[in-house]
Amino acid sequence: MNVYSAFVQQLINGVSIGFVYALIALGYTMVYGVLRMINFAHGQLFTIGPMVILTLLEMTHLTDHFHRLIVPLSPAQAFLVLVLAIVVGGAAAGVVGLITERVAYRPLRKASSMAMILAALGLSIFMQNATMLIFGAETKGFPKLLPTARFRVFGAIVSGSQVVIAAITVVLLAALFYFVNRTYWGRSMRAVAEDKEAASLMGANPTQAIALIFLIGPALGGASGVLYSMQYQRAIYSMGNVIGMKGWIVSILGGIGNLKGAVVAGLLLGIVETFITGYLPVVTGGALGTEYRDVFAFLLLILMLFVRPQGLFGETVQAK
Amino acid sequence: MADQSRTEHNKAGRGWSFLVGRLTQIWSQAWVRRIVLLAVGVALLAIPKVWHSNYWMRILDQAGLSVIMALGLNIIAGYTGLINLGYAAFYAVGAYMWALLASNWSGNHYPFLFVFPLAGVVAGLLGAVLARPVVGLSGDYLCVVTIAFGEIVRLLANNLALTGGALGITAIDPPRFFGITIKSGQDYYYLILAMCFVLFVLINRLEKSKIGRQLMALREDEEAAKAVGIDTTRLKVIATVIGSIPAGMAGVVFAALQTFVSPVSFSVWQSVAWLSMLIVGGVGNAAGVATGAAALTILTEPLRAKTESYRMLIYGAILVAFAVLRPQGIWPKRYTGLDGTDQAEPSAASDPGGRPEEG
Numbered sequence: 116m117n118v119y120s121a122f123v124q125q126l127i128n129g130v131s132i133g134f135v136y137a138l139i140a141l142g143y144t145m146v147y148g149v150l151r152m153i154n155f156a157h158g159q160l161f162t163i164g165p166m167v168i169l170t171l172l173e174m175t176h177l178t179d180h181f182h183r184l185i186v187p188l189s190p191a192q193a194f195l196v197l198v199l200a201i202v203v204g205g206a207a208a209g210v211v212g213l214i215t216e217r218v219a220y221r222p223l224r225k226a227s228s229m230a231m232i233l234a235a236l237g238l239s240i241f242m243q244n245a246t247m248l249i250f251g252a253e254t255k256g257f258p259k260l261l262p263t264a265r266f267r268v269f270g271a272i273v274s275g276s277q278v279v280i281a282a283i284t285v286v287l288l289a290a291l292f293y294f295v296n297r298t299y300w301g302r303s304m305r306a307v308a309e310d311k312e313a314a315s316l317m318g319a320n321p322t323q324a325i326a327l328i329f330l331i332g333p334a335l336g337g338a339s340g341v342l343y344s345m346q347y348q349r350a351i352y353s354m355g356n357v358i359g360m361k362g363w364i365v366s367i368l369g370g371i372g373n374l375k376g377a378v379v380a381g382l383l384l385g386i387v388e389t390f391i392t393g394y395l396p397v398v399t400g401g402a403l404g405t406e407y408r409d410v411f412a413f414l415l416l417i418l419m420l421f422v423r424p425q426g427l428f429g430e431t432v433q434a435k
Numbered sequence: 436m437a438d439q440s441r442t443e444h445n446k447a448g449r450g451w452s453f454l455v456g457r458l459t460q461i462w463s464q465a466w467v468r469r470i471v472l473l474a475v476g477v478a479l480l481a482i483p484k485v486w487h488s489n490y491w492m493r494i495l496d497q498a499g500l501s502v503i504m505a506l507g508l509n510i511i512a513g514y515t516g517l518i519n520l521g522y523a524a525f526y527a528v529g530a531y532m533w534a535l536l537a538s539n540w541s542g543n544h545y546p547f548l549f550v551f552p553l554a555g556v557v558a559g560l561l562g563a564v565l566a567r568p569v570v571g572l573s574g575d576y577l578c579v580v581t582i583a584f585g586e587i588v589r590l591l592a593n594n595l596a597l598t599g600g601a602l603g604i605t606a607i608d609p610p611r612f613f614g615i616t617i618k619s620g621q622d623y624y625y626l627i628l629a630m631c632f633v634l635f636v637l638i639n640r641l642e643k644s645k646i647g648r649q650l651m652a653l654r655e656d657e658e659a660a661k662a663v664g665i666d667t668t669r670l671k672v673i674a675t676v677i678g679s680i681p682a683g684m685a686g687v688v689f690a691a692l693q694t695f696v697s698p699v700s701f702s703v704w705q706s707v708a709w710l711s712m713l714i715v716g717g718v719g720n721a722a723g724v725a726t727g728a729a730a731l732t733i734l735t736e737p738l739r740a741k742t743e744s745y746r747m748l749i750y751g752a753i754l755v756a757f758a759v760l761r762p763q764g765i766w767p768k769r770y771t772g773l774d775g776t777d778q779a780e781p782s783a784a785s786d787p788g789g790r791p792e793e794g
Contacts, residue, residue, distance in 0.1 A: 228574035237754025413583040
């Protein structure tokens with residue numbers, strides 16, 4: 116593989132993981148838009164999607180105890196199961212998101228920011244450990260539902276699974292943008308995000324709008340989790356941690372509260388991360404390796420907060 | 436004014452609030468507090484002599500370290516309102532310093548009395564470095580940056596060969612000074628107790644000093660503090676530096692106590708655990724925070740043996756419960772009035788940070 120095709124390969128891989136980041140970041144950015152808080156518990160919803168799906172697949176005897184398919188599926192059937200998995204996983208995560216809003220955030224609507232932040236953190240710990248206790252601590256496999264074909268594009272290898280995941284993500288994003296920009300409920304959400312009181316004066320119901328956000332955001336997160344597990348063939352109770360952190364980093368990078376920004380920043384982080392970790396061993400002669408991949412997200416965050424605190428697409432926020 | 440609030444408390448009727456009112460009244464007498472303090476002090480000193488259990492000694496040691504960390508975090512978060520979720524980074528710095536400077540693994544054996552204060556200095560410097568960029572940030576952004584900071588330190592510790600990578604550093608020396616070697620759980624208990632005591636005294640001094648009052652003014656209402664001429668930026672940096680020094684020093688003792696260090700101990704969740712001790716104990720109240728830290732650690736450490744995750748599950752639940760139901764903690768902060776008496780509320784308006792505080 117020559118330099119050029121290696122470059123394209125990194126680009127494709129970067130975009131691939133970038134889509135995952137983008138979907139997660141949308142959840143954070145949507146919640147921040149209305150509640151002005153970072154929902155630290157959101158990362159755990161990334162885990163819940165795949166976990167629920169794995170359990171359901173096992174219960175319906177489609178997979179064995181080791182999460183391998185025991186029923187042979189034709190490509191069409193596999194695709195159907197795949198789509199169902201995403202929808203159901205997303206729905207499960209969405210329901211959990213609604214519950215967290217009702218239990219933990221709604222009572223704190225008027226509380227100080229420290230209380231809300233602590234509630235979010237506490238919820239995050241609680242959910243992660245609850246997931247572990249319910250679903251088990253071991254790393255689980257994930258059934259092969261994605262096509263295994265591989266193509267060559269400009270000398271780089273693209274797997275069929277990457278294509279399918281990218282396509283599904285684009286569909287999800289398109290659906291989200293249509294919903295937010297072209298429907299009544301989407302308008303209501305945007306109005307509530309901009310000014311709660313004025314929106315309620317105009318007939319939008321803030322409580323419902325917020326509940327909707329806590330349904331859609333986590334649903335996207337859960338769907339993203341299912342996609343991630345399908346791609347990397349594994350799921351573990353702690354998978355929401357690092358991805359969650361990158362999620363809120365991405366939403367801040369893109370301008371928190373801004374949906375478009377979250378998507379762009381997600382892709383950007385995926386690409387930058389992949390490139391840096393790809394070329395880091397080469398540039399430093401092996402001194403620094405790929406294990407530093409996660410550090411760059413944090414460094415990028417600090418850099419962005421120095422240079423342009425409102426993010427790529429954010430509005431300048433007045434310092435108090 | 437103070438008299439009025441006391442009689443009002445007395446008139447609060449039968450039941451819980453009446454009891455609390457009476458207790459508050461008794462507690463506000465200085466001599467009562469001194470006797471209780473003395474009794475507590477004697478009890479603490481006597482514990483290892485009457486209770487012979489290595490297991491519980493270790494738990495008390497951990498509790499003591501948690502108290503120190505909580506008190507340090509209280510200076511940063513409780514007095515100034517700067518939530519710091521990267522506090523474990525200072526702990527890590529102290530711990531790794533001792534591990535690298537005094538262990539068989541590294542081959543160095545620097546004296547304890549040299550590394551111990553040095554760790555405080557280094558942690559303080561790190562605090563100064565961290566504080567400068569974050570002073571302008573509010574709530575969520577502050578959390579995010581401090582998490583980022585903490586994670587960077589942890590990831591570096593996890594990946595650098597210098598720090599032993601994910602496996603960490605083992606065979607760490609025990610502290611040795613003035614001919615004594617601190618080895619057993621009991622030895623560590625007295626060392627940590629001494630550290631707690633010194634820290635308490637220093638914090639008491641700090642609360643009553645000019646800087647202490649400025650810190651509390653900053654916490655209550657930043658705009659008003661600026662209006663009376665307090666340099667809030669400089670103060671926030673000072674608070675972070677002061678708060679990070681005990682963390683570094685506690686880290687040294689932590690490394691010695693465990694005889695090994697690994698990056699696992701310095702995660703975001705550890706910082707969250709300390710923050711939850713703050714909120715449970717009573718943010719801004721040194722005694723409350725110490726009680727909360729000790730109580731939470733003692734109650735949850737035994738669960739570590741059963742399963743780590745039940746322990747963390749309970750931590751999470753407690754945190755959410757307190758945040759929703761009682762954000763001011765079990766022992767809310769008190770305000771020393773101008774005439775020296777303790778009051779439950781500030782003389783003027785109610786707490787501007789959110790809900791008005793309940794008495």
